[in-house]
Amino acid sequence: MSAEAISDNHGHHDHAPSKKGFMYYLTTTNHKDIGKMYLLTALNFFIIGGLFAMFIRAELAEAGYQLLNHPFSVGPFTFSFSGEFFNQMTAMHATFMIFFAIIPAFIGLGNFFVPIMIGSPDMAFPRLNNWSFWILPFSGLLMLLSFFVPGGAPGAGWTSYPPLTSAAYSPGPGMDMWILGIHLAGASSILGSINFIVTTLNMRAPGMTLFKMPLFVWSMLVTAWLQLIATPVLAGAVTMLLTDRNFGTSFFNMAGGGDPVLYQHIFWFYSHPAVYIMILPGFGIISEVIATFSRKPLFGYITMVWAIIGIAVLGCLVWAHHMFTVGMDPRAQMMFMAMTFLIGVPTGIKVFNWLATMWEGVLEFTTSMKFAIAFVGLFTIGGLSGIVCAAAPVDYQIHDTYYVVAHIHYVFFAGSFLSIMAGVYYWFPKMFGRLMSEKMGSVHFWLTFIFMNVTFFPMHFLGLMGMPRRIPDYNPVFSDLNLLCSIGAFGLGATQILLIINAFWSAKHGKLAGSNPWGGHTLEWQVSSPPPEHNFEKIPVVK
């Protein structure tokens, strides 16, 4: 196999996928193949994480135990779930959605489109790119198989706070599988981020200066920086957890002079920036989609770039807003509160710039644009409830209640998920050469829009009423709203089947897209759909 043998594909845009077997995808160094594999992996884990959410909502549909603590049969199968299983569901729902669905989905879109959008033939380190992808299945396998080991999957929340995760309270191997899984996913993330940064800094086409880069590229660049800075710190935190559990260290063990709060500091130093790792690429996608479908250049491009950078820098300095209830110095609480409020400023700039981009634009309400507009409205709810959570005195009341669950789902579902959907409907024709069905897409959008609000909006009230998160039973006064949430959740879950059908059907039978179905102005729309093996017959020159 030589480089020439591969580049011979140039010119034939029909890539004859039948020839691409498992070995092809195992060894591929092509950023577009790797991007697609990331997206498919993200979809798989989204389904698994989604099924866990369905279990949680089924249990919470009414007060008392629905699925837990009494065996029941469905056809020939008998199920018996303990309360511990509910804990595992909440922990693993978040773990899969964060590390294996949202992040890989953005990395997948980034892998496919960042090189093309800057006029580059591939990523900077294509073999490393392959490595970053193929370590993920092993990471996911460690997490998945933890359900089948003695003691089951980790059940201490995705945050894995000690002492719940110490050897005393989580003695089984499941917790160590989580830790090792995070190590592998973290290594993937760090090496991937180096790849993105070097690609963006070094492989831009002539004339593509930094401040001509599309917003999506900017957002991936800043995200990669966050990953590079923060992920090694998470690796440090879980390494300490591992040695505390297995080798007798005392980092988080009071008996040896350690402190569980130390874990929270180190963990959130990664995990608050991780929220931005999961939302900044979405900001980038929304900026592309809104500009294209408003038929206008993005309003305030330069401020958009600096807003992303500002959010990332501030985002590294606010981690302890997750820890207002651990008994921190009030002055420190004030500082973290104030810094968190400040993030509202660059975020507000972005929201108003999107609105200004649409203002007097010739709006075209494609499915992608619908998702983007819904994002602007609904993510703003998540941003505002974030400011509520970040006010220390309010947080004392709502900490660990459903208000926080509502907030984070307006960030991750209304934010990350809707933006990924906007990106998928926007770029699918570029990736597969065929358009997704707009009719089915529209139904998918409206049902998603309705059901997600039915699911997550009542959670704000439940939280303010004092319903604690991660508990399988509750006071009957919460019943009505919980039933509403559960109905919404089942609807939301079922609706996603439309997405899967649409994607797989359209990839084969959709209308041919042509190179520029939306009239986009960024470089990916100047090459064929799907793009040639190395993207450009000639490296473009940007004016």
Added chain:
Amino acid sequence: MAHHHDHDFFIPAPSIWAPLSCIGGGIMAFGFLFTLHPTDFGMSASIAHLIMAMGFTLLAFCVFQWWRLLVHEARHRGFKEGSVPVVLDLANRYGMVFFIASEVMFFAAFFAAFFYLSGMNVWPPENIETLTLHLPTVNTLLLLTSGVTVTWAHHAMQEGNRSRTRKMIFLTYLLGVIFLSCQMYEYHHASFALHDGVYGSTFYMLTGFHGFHVFVGSIMLMVLHLRLSQGDFSAKEHFYFEATAWYWHFVDVVWIGLYLFVYLLPNGGHH
């Protein structure tokens, strides 16, 4: 080339070494897990160790092959001035710098833990008999000297004095290996262990991870020495040399932090 390229980027052919090393790493992770909980997985500790060793062997083999491929590609390009396209050289440099940055952040987590825990406890804790400063001071001198020798080697390289370059690189990793031996000696004679509370935890985890990085750096230097004797590199083209030197300086700087904060300051305050 049959195909015309209007860019200097390196687009490698498909490679088996990346995914195969993932498989090795995956097996190693599972083997490690089995080693931690052999009875939960119904296997003997020796089988668990064997699985881990097999995973490690596969991983090491793939890393070796991958590295060999990189050397092969570098030799194919040659080491004449200008034989490595600027963009390629830049990509490598950026890549190494960012990799080191990620390593710095990994150490930052452990240093943060150290400062946090040493701040909230009596430090050193009363039941801990701290080490004397003799050996760590020798170790500091060893690493600082090795920083000088590697820089000396770099100057010799730029002047085209290959035999001095090789001597200095040899001296550098020799100093690294002596450092590691001293570290082993210190571990064996310390009166406290990893499980002796936060002092033992922070001390061994910080110095242990640092020692591992000295080990990796020494291997990089040995490979550098080998490649120098095989005629690789020139006065102008020696990226691998510089990457190794950067890595070595990084390891050096981490040590200075360790010497100051873990060895010197607590001792100075206590006595």
